[in-house]
Amino acid sequence: MLTPTLDARLEAVLELIRADVHADIGSDHARLPVRLIREGRVGRCIAVELNPGPLAQARRSVARARLDAQIEVREGDGFAPVAPGELDSASLCGMGAHTIRGILERAGERRPPALVLQPNDSALLIRLWAREAGYHVRAERLIAGYWPYPVLRLERAAGADPAYEDVPVDAALKYGPLLLRAGGEVVRRQIEADIVRLGSVAAPGRASWDELETARTALAVLDSRMK
Template sequence: MPNLDARLQAALHLIQAETHADIGSDHAHLPIRLAQLGRITRGVIVEVNSGPLEHARVNVARAGLTDRLEVRAGNGLAPLAPGEVQSASMTGMGAQTMLGILTRTPGRVPDALVLQPNDSPEPLRRWAQESSYHVAAEVLAPGFWRYPVLRLERQSGPDPAYAGLPGNAALRYGPLLLREGSGLLREQVAADIARLTPLAAPGRAAEHDLHVAQSAAVWLSGNRK
């Protein structure tokens, strides 16, 4: 079985579906592990680059899963038929790259998404609010840096995860992560305050970012675990 690092393990535990697509899968370790553990019945692996595409095909064949995992060449969700999969995952990309994939083919976005961006997930949370997706689960995974992993599910109405939280801080750091108040998140907020304090000046973006981090710290200080 392929070994998964902490961020992919976090993604794995947020996926359970009959049909699932892993977009930009690279080595295909995540969908292979999902199939081996029975967390998915059928999977589609999508890769746009020829090298990783061939790598994924070789790994799926070696795992003996060619009857359950299909490898397709293509960009983002385009190789999927509308409604073909119940959920999809994207890991190891920038948030803006993920946003591009989600907005280029809106008719192919499934009802559940598991996203692990390599930078701030705030744009993805804003997209979710605007696109009728709720934050169903969030994990902050340790690694080279702190990796956020989100599960979004299509739901109507305002997302209850944000109720009672400082809005900008919840978008930046995650509503469920703020409620959990883990040591890892507290470290991230403290590090942001230390980094932004000498950069903040009236009118600069750093001033706004510092105020957001400070509001998160105030909320966390009143909700100690």
């Protein structure tokens, strides 16, 4: 049986998942659940898909992999097909941050204690939601691609998130507290590109000016950690 290949962003998601029971929300082709089971990263997986075409594709993928006993494909919207307390973790990948945040907010008590999220745009909304909802940032990746893809692992925890200690909050929310600490060329290129883009349009009193100052602060954090 062939092991499905994943692109770089989903490989990063895969590496951040360890659970007894995991759900992949909006699973599409169910390649991620198949890999999770094949690599022993989860004991059981639920692939959730709403749209008929991807739902049928997910069922075919699971059947071809002969993993029907370990992967259950469920039809539904977001976390609606899972029961409260059923999951240890869940992944939501390849959607906009606004869409992911909406799904998480609607999930209520169905939301598991660990989440691995890959928005297709800025993760700012995700990080803001996490701070409000009592989730801490435990791991972050930024994957180069058509644009930089953020990948976050969040875990439910009490109190203030230690990831934000000793880093400027606005810069950390925009670019990632752990990414700023770790540095690296992908996050540096993203910040520098933002500075160039905003530099031609920003003016005092405009939102773009605040964004530019946030990007400059983030770049200063990276530079300070290289000394």
